[in-house]
Amino acid sequence: MEVGIVGYGAYVPRHRIKVEEIAKVWGADAPSYKRGLMLQEKSVPTPDQDTITMSVEAGRHALVRAGIDPAKIGAIYIGSESHPYAVKPSGTVVAEALGGTPDIHCADFEFACKAGSEAMFVSLSLVRAGEMDFALAIGADTSQGAPGDALEYSASAGAAAFIFGHENIAAVCETTYSYTTDTPDFWRREYQFYPRHAGRYTGEPAYFKHVLSCARGLMEKANVTPDDFRWAVFHQPNGKFPMRAAKELGFSKEKVEQGWLVPTLGNTYSGSSPMGLTAILDKAEPGDKIFMVSYGSGAGSDGFIWRVTDRIREIQDKAPQTREQLENNPIYIDYGTYAKYRGKIRKLAES
Amino acid sequence: MIGSARYWREIPQRYRYEAGKCTGCDKIFFPPRNVCSKCRGQEFETVTLAKNGEVEAFTIIRVAPSGFQDESPYAVGVIRLEDGVKVTAQITDCDLEKLAIGDQVSREFRLVQQDGESGILCYGYKFVPRG
Numbered sequence: 196m197e198v199g200i201v202g203y204g205a206y207v208p209r210h211r212i213k214v215e216e217i218a219k220v221w222g223a224d225a226p227s228y229k230r231g232l233m234l235q236e237k238s239v240p241t242p243d244q245d246t247i248t249m250s251v252e253a254g255r256h257a258l259v260r261a262g263i264d265p266a267k268i269g270a271i272y273i274g275s276e277s278h279p280y281a282v283k284p285s286g287t288v289v290a291e292a293l294g295g296t297p298d299i300h301c302a303d304f305e306f307a308c309k310a311g312s313e314a315m316f317v318s319l320s321l322v323r324a325g326e327m328d329f330a331l332a333i334g335a336d337t338s339q340g341a342p343g344d345a346l347e348y349s350a351s352a353g354a355a356a357f358i359f360g361h362e363n364i365a366a367v368c369e370t371t372y373s374y375t376t377d378t379p380d381f382w383r384r385e386y387q388f389y390p391r392h393a394g395r396y397t398g399e400p401a402y403f404k405h406v407l408s409c410a411r412g413l414m415e416k417a418n419v420t421p422d423d424f425r426w427a428v429f430h431q432p433n434g435k436f437p438m439r440a441a442k443e444l445g446f447s448k449e450k451v452e453q454g455w456l457v458p459t460l461g462n463t464y465s466g467s468s469p470m471g472l473t474a475i476l477d478k479a480e481p482g483d484k485i486f487m488v489s490y491g492s493g494a495g496s497d498g499f500i501w502r503v504t505d506r507i508r509e510i511q512d513k514a515p516q517t518r519e520q521l522e523n524n525p526i527y528i529d530y531g532t533y534a535k536y537r538g539k540i541r542k543l544a545e546s
Numbered sequence: 547m548i549g550s551a552r553y554w555r556e557i558p559q560r561y562r563y564e565a566g567k568c569t570g571c572d573k574i575f576f577p578p579r580n581v582c583s584k585c586r587g588q589e590f591e592t593v594t595l596a597k598n599g600e601v602e603a604f605t606i607i608r609v610a611p612s613g614f615q616d617e618s619p620y621a622v623g624v625i626r627l628e629d630g631v632k633v634t635a636q637i638t639d640c641d642l643e644k645l646a647i648g649d650q651v652s653r654e655f656r657l658v659q660q661d662g663e664s665g666i667l668c669y670g671y672k673f674v675p676r677g
Contacts, residue, residue: 247655
């Protein structure tokens with residue numbers, strides 16, 4: 196049975212902060228950060244935006260594109276490392292807002308930046324197994340970087356949602372492959388506000404080992420080469436890593452650029468490669484093949500091969516496109532406002 | 547502060563914008579009512595409010611009530627939706643100096659308030675400039 200994406204959607208918050216504004220506060224050299232990380236600015240969630248609110252908006256866009264009755268969705272899985280509650284699911288709020296309750300299975304997923312793609316993998320597997328007609332997977336994050344840390348230049352906010360089904364498919368999932376090892380490159384302990392990372396160790400033995408191994412394993416499993424694809428998207432912790440991974444695998448810059456949102460969006464963690472996929476689907480044509488590999492610290496990668504169908508043309512313009520949201524009407528804020536929005540300012544406890 | 551029980555009761559309105567439409571005279575009530583104030587009808591069908599509307603009136607809150615101080619100044623307005631229903635809500639993601647009557651806005655799902663540091667998070671709707 197063919198299974199794939201029947202509806203997709205993204206949500207990008209409107210507020211942005213530029214690399215220069217962050218560098219100014221910490222006495223860092225903005226041009227070298229911009230060159231080194233290939234980043235210009237990042238999205239910032241307002242205090243009234245979180246993983247739940249962005250998931251609802253992305254989910255609504257996916258529902259409009261799918262054109263289905265939300266009551267028919269059999270499962271909702273939200274992948275995030277910034278679920279608003281420590282105990283209480285994000286998915287119940289989103290399912291209720293979208294009109295999917297009560298006949299629905301719900302779970303929140305977590306795996307650093309890979310939680311969104313694992314929600315996608317489980318959703319499409321359940322539909323493929325015949326357990327349900329539709330399943331909704333969302334990757335969303337309002338990630339935090341410690342003040343002054345390199346992560347602060349990239350950690351941003353956004354969401355991507357996908358509804359999987361076996362009829363009226365816009366992008367068929369042809370092959371999946373996952374690659375997982377235990378690699379402590381990035382973590383956040385219980386009750387800690389900011390995550391920690393292992394600096395340069397997050398590159399070779401972490402991101403590149405998993406992304407490249409997953410990509411090669413996926414191509415071998417499907418018996419394909421980069422020449423078979425028009426588009427490719429990789430996890431985007433900064434601008435440089437996905438471009439280097441693409442080059443090492445033999446994907447040209449042209450194939451990656453449409454889904455390479457990170458220079459102006461930042462790293463949306465669980466939303467990263469899923470949002471890149473939505474930007475590609477916005478422009479893809481029937482017959483196009485898309486190569487996708489996510490990455491989550493800890494560590495693992497999920498790989499997907501998508502084949503775009505004729506239906507893509509019917510749904511692309513039914514909801515706001517991803518790059519349109521990224522480029523239209525951004526609101527730039529200074530570091531003080533950013534620090535307030537992200538809860539970085541220590542205040543008096545309420546008496 | 548809003549408690550779990552009251553918040554939960556209002557979920558259909560806060561999350562899904564469900565209104566009651568009188569089957570006798572088509573008047574829409576938000577939140578829903580048991581008796582129609584126009585025709586005294588007691589039968590209603592559930593309808594979803596329109597997503598888009600325009601600002602009919604607004605004010606800027608500079609001295610905010612407890613729980614909202616960190617947000618001030620912020621705008622609260624009356625939005626006339628495309629289906630004719632008027633709702634009161636915050637208008638956000640906008641330049642308060644440029645906000646004007648007649649502005650086109652659309653609804654977004656947002657965190658509206660939180661019950662202190664450890665209480666429940668209350669989600670609902672706000673309006674943002676369209677486009």
